[in-house]
Amino acid sequence: MSKIATIAKLGVAGAFMLALAPAQAADPIKVGVVTPLSGTYAPIGKQVRWGAELAVKEINAAGGVNGRPFELLFEDEEANPPVAVRKAEKLLQQDKVDLLTGTVNSGSTLAVGQVAERNDRILVTTVSYAPSITGAQCSANVFRVNANAYMQSNALTSWLIKNAPGKRYFFIGPDYEMGRSTVSAFQNDVKRLGGTDAGATFPPLGAKDFTPYIGQIRAARPDVIMTATAGNDTVRLLTQLKEYGILNDKLTLAGAAGAVTQENLGAMGGAGEGFLSAAGYSTDIDTPANKKFVPTFKKEFQHDPDLFAADTYGLFYLFKQAIEKAGSTDTAKVRAAMEDAAWETPQGTKKIRKGDHQAVVDMVIVKVRGNDFQTVGKVPGEEAVGPDDCQKF
Amino acid sequence: MEDLLAYLHFVVLPQFIDALIIGVALALVALGLTMIFGLLDVINLAHGELYMLGGYAAFTLLGWGAGYWSALVLVPVLVGLVGWTLEELGIRPLLPRADRAIVTLLLTFGVSLIFRDVAQVIWGTETRSVAAPLTGITNFAEVFVPTYRIFVFSAGLLAIAVTWWLVYRTQIGAVLRATAVDPSMVASFGIPIRLVYGFTFLYGCGLAGLAGVLLSPIYAVFPTMGHDFLVMAFAVVIVGGMGSIIGAVVAAILLAQVQGLASLWIPPVWAETLVYGVMLLVLVIRPAGLFNRLGEA
């Protein structure tokens, strides 16, 4: 009895170990993506999703991260912070994800960042550009790999001051946190670089008619109009500016990177022609990585990637590098591996600044030409990135 | 004095004209809403989505090669038919209930959620556009108004006039007004109330669809556009008097002016809140609104 029992026990133990060993190697790294998949911000969430899916497909096909594949779990946050927090908690506590990303609007990023903190996990945003996320409201658990509003403004205004005719600048921003802080970044940079602030106006977010502001714009006689609107608001703004004959060859249109993207350009009927923005990404960036990324993306999803997709795509390569360096998904080790990390993305090399977890990104100045975005200038990351405002860690 | 005149001419007057145009478009949406409430006691929370459908229908028809003008005629009919279906399937079974105002409100809210999501499924999340048939600007006493907007204004006025004529000068209108007062009386004349209700929905939703077509070149088309007008339309219906045609038109123009002119002097986000405030004030002081209900003296 005891001999059989011993053999049986050994057998079971052996089988157990055999079962465990490959299981450990194939144990997926779960990444929770809580992003708006319905509602007004759905077009952005869609690109974020595509970027994540492509990156994970590529990484897993090439052997994963130390042999472990990435597994994506998507949740729709509806751009609604109470919902985002609920979904993030589900991903963290129920699905036990190792990493979190995907939030789009700054309210959600801040709230979910707090949840990540309380659950000892890392949240990386690839879209939110409110400066406070890596500034006044920074957190040791929150990272940002995309260019924030300061960086966009620095890069764009320095290029405009040098290249755009005229010195009078007019600013339009939707009246909520994001809009106001972007416009004030624009205003500060323009004044600092010697331009004239000819006025600013703040339509409500989601405003359908911008004609009340047309009179103000006309009176200001601007040479450059800078807008922080996004999505449908930009479509309406530009369509109506064109309607009223404000757009002409002597006027330069510019704005935040999210103002004109693949998702809303088509609806503008040419009103967006020549629109300038500073983004961390453009489809015509001339790196081998990007030359491969764009057609692969297009083949997979029948759409061109925009900056949200590209930044999300790049993030997963950062995750891979950090986890491999840390040797595990332990939050403290991954955080240490991510701070000061430099990694390759379609946009070139990005670096995470240790002081505030903001990525330093080379900016490109893009201009809308027809249905495409064309790079017309570059500003190196070190020049564009603003000061480190984070006091909390 | 000169400065004041210049201010009035170049700042206030353009704003006034723009708000007038918006007011007319708003009236189209509010008219449907108020007619439906006036006759059926139904608060149609899906009305904004019918306006959205109008925009998408225009987009699709133009995508299939139809011209803008054919779309202008077809879309209100199509959206009207959707409205009629909604009435037959959803509203009619609920009408006999004593609490119909509450129940239909909840039902139409559910329908609006469904319509919004379905639109996203069918047409995707990107913003769509419809090309305006008229471009260019008309110079009107040194005030610049896009020609297309003048067209929208005229078309809107025409639709309002037709509605007024329909309700106050035709046999159908007489039946509508009588039904608003006493449905059983009208039924006893042998007139099928069922068709009266159906027609009200058809016409009201058709107006919303018309607004959708007319405004799509200016405001673009996307799944959440129904929200643009819905709250304002409710404010209009409440201020004007629920069930009053004249009230809807007057209140629409009035409220559009309030919001537009207020935007000149206070931050525009607060101008929006101001309109809500006006709505609240009317509800508290004179809930019946400025004008009396259809059919009432």
Add this chain to the structure above:
Amino acid sequence: MLQAHQQVQATDIQRRQSGTVAARLLRASRNSSSNSRLLRQIALVSLLLAAIFPLFGGSFFTRLAIEALLFGCIALSVDILLGYAGLLSLGQAAYFGLAAYVAALMYLHVTQSFWLVLLTASASVGVFSFLLGAVAIRAKGVYFALITFSVAEILSKITHNTRAIGGSDGLIGIPVPSIPLLPGLEIEFANNYVFYYLVLGTVCLLYLGTRRMLNTAFGSVLRAIRDNSDRVPYLGYNPFWYKLLAYVMAAQIAAFGGLIYPLLRGFVAPHLFGFEVSTKAVVMSLVGGVGTLIGPLMGSVIITFLESVVGSYTERHLILLGIIFIVFVVFLPDGLCGLAQRTFGAGRKVKP
């Protein structure tokens, strides 16, 4: 004048038709509505299930259940008004949001004392609901709903536009407190289970308290007002004060949910005042059963969990919510409790 008389007659006639919600509620209330034996059993079973839930729920679902209970408070407040006073409020989220913001601001800038925050939030909501109620209750039926809706919207917009209280991003950083119950005895909210049982216990008390109150003469008068408010003054009662009291009571219950929310989630945002929150509370009430008091709480749990689970499989949750709405409104107006009552309940028809 003639019209008013006709209206009273018409409603009387309609009441006798068996198809209306009001008629069904009336019949149910003849069997002493929320106090009926079946409902008490349902309440007891729900409580037992709720009590053992955390044992197999895990931390996420326990916290989700807490949230469901908090939103359930809003649904309960809707039910008090709709099921007992006959008032449909589309703006109860206003009190939830108001309490949440007052609590958040107090925690962030004034004090860490839970009791002080509770007092301030309740007091603010009390004052506000008294003033608003006094004005709104004079309006009839659908106008009351519209007034409550517009107030909630205005509050939402004001919060959204005012950067000093967080603006569109809301406020984060609200700490998880511990509550001193007795000298030396502190309750740690950081422990999910403690938090859960505390909230469950309080909601239980609120439910029982409400049920008790509505089974007194006060409740009978309210129901009389709901059924035929024109006749009530002839009995010597002024409907206005009864409705107002019910309104203020309901607001306090919604406020309780609101002031706990920031402690659970650590933040507040203007969305808490939103139309979606108010309407969902109405749906929850409808799904559970209007007038049953336990129904809205059940409804909240069902809807909250359903949304969470469904959300993982499809983004089409709006369609799902819409369908639930429609199904219940058209086919099951007395909700799940009503269904239970018809299946297991008295069954005998009581002639009016």
